[in-house]
Amino acid sequence: MSKLEDLLAAKGALLADGATGTTLFDMGLTSGDAPELWNVDEPDKIRKLHQGFVDAGSDIILTNTFGANRHRLKLHNAEGRVKELNAAGAWLARDVAEASGREVLIAGSIGPTGELFQPLGALSYEEAVEAFAEQIDGLIEGGADILWVETMSAVEEMKAAAEAAKGRDIPLVITASFDTAGKTMMGLSPKGMAQLKTEFACTPAALGSNCGVGASDLLAAIMDMTAADPDLIVVAKANCGIPEIRGDEVVYTGTPELMAKYAHMALNAGARIIGGCCGTSSGHLAAMRGALDAHVQGDRPSLEDVLANIGPLVSPPNLEADAAREESAAEGAGGGRRRGRRRG
Template sequence: MSKFEDLLARKGALLADGATGTNLFEMGLLSGDAPELWNVDEQEKIRALHQSFVDAGSDIILTNTFGCNRHRLKLHKAEGRVKELNVAGVELAKEVAATVDREVLIGGSIGPTGELFQPLGALSYEEGVVAFREQIEGLVEGGADILWAETMSAIEEMKAVAEAAKDFDLPLVITASFDTAGKTMMGLAPRGLGDLQSDFACTPVAIGSNCGVGASDLLAAIMEITEAYPDAIVVAKANCGIPQIRGDEVVYTGTPELMAKYTHMALDAGARIIGGCCGTSPVHLAAMRNALDAHSDGQRPTLDEVLSEIGPLVSPPNKAADAARAESEAAGSAGRRRGRRRG
């Protein structure tokens, strides 16, 4: 049993951390800068961010390595620093985890490559595997406890992460961003992520959703997963309320009270790892810790109850588009069947 599975078995549910990017912007990161470079250039700020999450009660903190693959780093002429920045990112998190007298696990954050996979783009599946394996090698050398692939959208990219992770003796977590009418940008539905588990080169120890749009949208996504796969270990890591554009800023409307309600609803919906994504500060996270500790099992919420308590869906499912897609697929299937009969 991995450290992750052991801690989860002992505690029943775990609190992950809050936002990396939006909190680093508050610390002075500029739009367009690579936060991963701060693993070397601004180490005290990265330590301070991790410390704020640990002090708020996180059981799992994610490394500042979301874009730490060769394809994202080449935008900053740092593609040759993949290993250095990943190792440094894990070591900073481990230093902070060691400051408290309880177990805090380190999730090695792995984000998308930023490239489109073939045939939609130029990146081959094999190149994707190589890039993820290179990053994972750095995370493992640094001493990560979990490989944490997040904000995924394309099936091919998730499969490439799993292919790269299969040769390493660490549990793999995969979470997707269902931000486009209830699906990922590449058209994967929440239930579809559960369906994919047996297709991966190594089976993820946990699946779920992070980021996306509002917290209600994320709860709807994980409810779809837990309904179809009630035995799955599911991660819910929602944005802090609903993002609103105010001038040249994106402001997240979630209060600590709202995120506490979200925590209760996520637990009753079947999630076992709860955290926050964009906009989630240590203050929000502390309220979520209190909610998790005080939680007593309730009934599984309905979508109407989620909307009433947390707020409306920002990107509701497009039923008309789904119906048109189904009709098109059915027509194509019928045509293929007729073609086979003619043959």
């Protein structure tokens, strides 16, 4: 068994970390800069990032390597530093984890390439596999315990990352961002995500959702995933409440109390790994740690429960359009009329 499986077996549910980007902006990162360069240029600030999450009780911390693939780094003339920046990012996280005196797992963060796949764009599947493999080499060299592929939208990109992870003898986690009327930008539904598990070259240890729009939208997504596969180990890593535009800033409105409620509801919905994404500070995580430690399993929430306790959906599903697509597909296959599925 992997360290991830061992820790899940021992604790039942795990707390992941919070926001990397928004926390680093508070430390002085400028919009347009590559946060991954700080793994070498500002290592003490990256240690501080991780230390805050460890002190708050995180069982899993993600490396500062979300955009550390050759395609994103070329925007900063750093495409030749992929292995260096990933290894440094994993090593910094491991340094903090090992000093904690308890088991804290290092998840090597792997984000999208930022490129469109053929035929919509120029990136081939083989090129994506090569880019992810290069990043994975650095993360493993730095001591990552998990390969954590996150904020994905396209099925092809998830499959390319899984192909690159094949044979690495390290667990793979994949999370998608369901931010477009209940689906990813490329049209993948949470139910479809759950059904993909057996189609990857390297079977993920866990699937789930991160980022997106609001915490309610993310809870609705993971409820769909756990309904589709109750045995699936599901990750819920929501943004901190509902984002609001205030001038030139995006402000996340979630309080520690709200995020504690979200953690309880995610556990009741069947998630096993809970964390926060954009706007989630160490203070929010401390409240979530308390929620996990005090949690008594309750009834599975309905969508109405989520809306009442966490807030409205920011990007609700377009049920009429989904129903029309299902009806069109059924008629094309010679089938009868099909009803659109309701959430919750």
